[in-house]
Amino acid sequence: MSSGDVPACLGPAPGWLGTPLAALNDAEGPRLPEGLPPVVDAHVHLFPDGVFEAIWRWFEKYGWPIRYKLHTPQVLDFLLSRGVSRVVALHYAHKPGMARFLNTYVAEVMRAEPRVVGLATVLPGEEGARDILAEAFAAGLQGVKLHCHVQCFAPDDPSLHEVYAACAEAGRPLVMHAGREPSSPHYKCETHALCSAERVERVLRDHPRLKLCVPHLGADEFGGYERLLERYDTLWLDTTMAAADYFPIALPRRTLEVRPERILYGTDFPNLPYAWDRELKTLLSLRLGDEVEAGILGQNALRLYGAP
Template sequence: MASWLDPSRGRPPMPALNDEEGLRLPAGLPPVVDAHVHLFPDRVVEAIWRWFEQYGWPIRYKLHTPEAVAFLLSRGVSRVVALAYSHKPGMARMLNQYMAEVVKTEPRVMGLATVLPGEEGAADILAEAFAMGLSGVKLHCHVQCFAPDAPALHEVYAACAQAGRPLVMHAGREPSSPHYKCDAHALCAVERVERVLQDHPTLKLCVPHLGADEFDGYVRLLERYDTLWLDTTMAMADYFPIALPRRALDVRPERILYGTDFPQLPYAWDRELKQLLGLKLGDETEAGLLGQNALRLFGAGAP
């Protein structure tokens, strides 16, 4: 199966969109939490930008951490859930220390830790990160090249469950690329994630991108498991060549988080928000999706 970022689409595989961006969030919205923002040290994020420019999509917001955080907060976003991921052994501690400093500098950022599954001392790395005040863990099956149900993950899942920290794991098959070092479609499947939920019944798991591209399968998991959340990141932006996966928002709206992937975006920072508001989901559902669900998941108080 061809990935969404198949190079046969051209270079870059996906286009930039010159859509209009808002200066601020619309007046009258409930508190908005962007539950999927990537913050990395400068050299790491610059390497990520180069990869995306060549293999993914043009980056509209080439902002380093202080500028990225200030951009969102100045436009009315009340809290940010910040994510990073390691791609080689020995990198996680540096990223976790970096994220802890970001959180210390700006308390409106809820920073997550990372670890490379299978690396020596993974549980200790996470214990140290939680002690530094990080609110959960971020993993990425495509970048870190692991299957969700691989044995090396059990140590990580157990550490998260024991500490009561949620895990955000890119376990859906898309958006994938043939330029990753592994085949995401071979590693990732909704059945593998269900095995994780069965084997670790107290683990709080959030799968980004509404589980793209197995949307129906993740809706079924939402119906079955009270320890699963999904975030909307890029799946509801009307950017990829897919029908908007609306059903997930209707089945368990209290389990859906608004997220963007900022600043690694090829379109306006508020594009996905406009799409979601256009669905007219109702005040209660909007308040949960835009912020309250994320605050409950990550254990934060009112913004």
């Protein structure tokens, strides 16, 4: 079977979300600790109200309880009032015809709040994908977000070539959930068949100008993504939920240390089952050093997105 022939439905996934996970009743801080370098949350979800509520229903049924059911204005007020200096706003379209609406929404949010770095989305393979992205970039959106699990595609599927080319030509980074986990049998595709570090390497090799960020430190193939970080200067990873001691994994510390200048702090806020600052506390407890901490907590994201 070629990379482009992976069927959209392959039966239940074997992943971490075989049954819904529990909420954690952990304490949250009132704001970021004093003395930190600028903190950029490079993985925040912003959606229109109705889309947010549909996502929360899915998570409550199949994923984990949502601790922070906040709509976009409240999400931004919550994080920015607690000391986060910038947020990278991510969204994704799960069916044709949604992308333009979502992109326009995030572009308007970004214009109203300059501390938001807004990304675009598109559904891989939908008609006019390059035009959709061109319009989004013209509107000021600063990258693209794709989700292999939700949108049911393999990273090396030929239908992605036009998206990768559009990002590379515009110099816009792509954030793509291409790791196998956290996976659920309630996705419409088998993510362990669609996703792998090997498939991502094909993308990096075939599109050498593409700036690619893989969330969740590439969970659960941490070793594979460590090797890709060592080989490719166009790959970044974000920490989202992989450094929070929530999933059934040990903290992949070496993944953080192999090329720390390519690691971004991210949370998945507001779709969390634990305290908003849990992952930050874990990262600070590692005592990675002032320079490394400053990079991971904010400077790496600012460099990736070219933000002042």
